[in-house]
Amino acid sequence: MSQSSNHSSMRNFLTIWAGQMVSTIGSSMSSFAIAIWAWEITGKATTLTLVGFFGLLPSIVIASISGAIIDRFNRKLLMMMGDTVAVVMTVTMMLLYLTNHLQIWHLYLSSAIVGTFNQFQSLAYSASVSLLVPKKHYTRVSSLEFVSGYGSNIIAPALAGYLYQIIGLLGIWLIDISTFAIAISSLLYAHIPKPPKTNEHQNPTHIWQGLGFGLRYILVRKSLLALLTITFLFQFAHDIGDSLYSAMILSRTGNDTVILGSLAAAAGFGGVTGAIIVSTWGGFKKKINGVLLGMIGAGLSKIVFGLGRTPWTWIPAQFCSSFNFPFKGSSDNAIWLAKVDPNVQGRVFAAHSLVMQCGSATAYLIAGPLADNIFAPALATGNGFAGIFGEIFGTNTGAAIALLYVICAVCMLLVGCAGFYITQLRDVEKILPDHDAEYAQFNGEK
DSSP: OOHHHHHHHHHHHHHHHHHHHHHHHHHHHHHHHHHHHHHHHHOOHHHHHHHHHHHHHHHHHTHHHHHHHHHHSOHHHHHHHHHHHHHHHHHHHHHHHHTTOOOHHHHHHHHHHHHHHHHHHHHHHHHHHHHHSOGGGHHHHHHHHHHHHHHHHHHHHHHHHHHTTTTHHHHHHHHHHHHHHHHHHHHHTOOOOOOOOOGGGSSOOOGGGHHHHHHHHHHTSHHHHHHHHHHHHHHHHHHHHHHTHHHHHHHHHTSOHHHHHHHHHHHHHHHHHHHHHHHHHOOOSSHHHHHHHHHHHHHHHHHHHHHOOSHHHHHHHHHHHHHHHHHHHHHHHHHHHHHSOGGGHHHHHHHHHHHHHHHHHHHHHHHHHIIIIIIHHHTSTTSHHHHHHHHHHOSSHHHHHHHHHHHHHHHHHHHHHHHTTOHHHHTHHHHSOOHHHHHHHHTTOO
């Protein structure tokens, strides 16, 4: 790839990335406002976790075909389709709200529909990175995803928490709709090249066999399987705690949306700081160290967060927790981008996404009932557990969630530590050749 081609591709990537970042801010504001509205209506942690569950469920169902679709069809159009469906559902929710017909189950249905098309959008985006960006910049551009995600955390929750009291859910939805328009416009003017065909994959897998191909691709490469497994275990523990995060803070602060927004902003600053460092520095030379050290740092920070009871503890702990995720995530992404042939990334990433989303969906499904039906009664005044943990966490609903949150954080820490003792994982970058090295070898290049 020539230098001018590199510059053009990077411009295309940055155009798409900027549009998606603006859209992410709008979506985060909507999600934050909806969580507040749902908590005010029901006061149940299960309600909030089920929104996340229904957002993941459809993408699990369509995982068998999504990867093959990404490898066969125009990835730019698939990304635009995801944004379009999201804005249509936002308008629908807004109309229901205006006519006083909006109910909790509408949120579940909307989350399911948007989640279905987000699966195609996110896979199309991920599989396009290696087509737009030179390999040497994989870690840097992966870190930009964390700048986008955590950058929205700085702006969106604090802004939504403040505006919710002034313009309400309706006003925040209108802002969200305008950001979708920006995202779709940025895609219109960007060029995403088609993946090059290699002899090995000249005949694409039948569309209904795409998931099987992706799973087999990972299973026969034991180091990728080890990386997927350790990431799955970490994310499962993380998602149980994370799905209860808003309910825990709102319960402990008397529904103070300003504190909740401030904590999200602290997370945003931590994530953006980490992402800027990774982008500037280029990340760990041995990427797997970034993955495992990021897991350990996040686990330690979340333990402190769960033990805290005031913003003075929560804010720095939240900053430190989020600071670690760009190191973990960008290193993990760089490994997958380097090791998997771009021509099959849609199918392989779909299989990867299926495994991760199954874990996340299960975490969201069990988190609420665990908190409401097991941990809350166990810490109620007069029970034995209240005597053991009551002085540390308290005895209200927020305390029960905090105990579960800390248990999950300890598991995250242990998973990161265990990774250093698994040879197939620790030496993944030595064991597996990069996809361009495999291609050169297959075609007799030196």
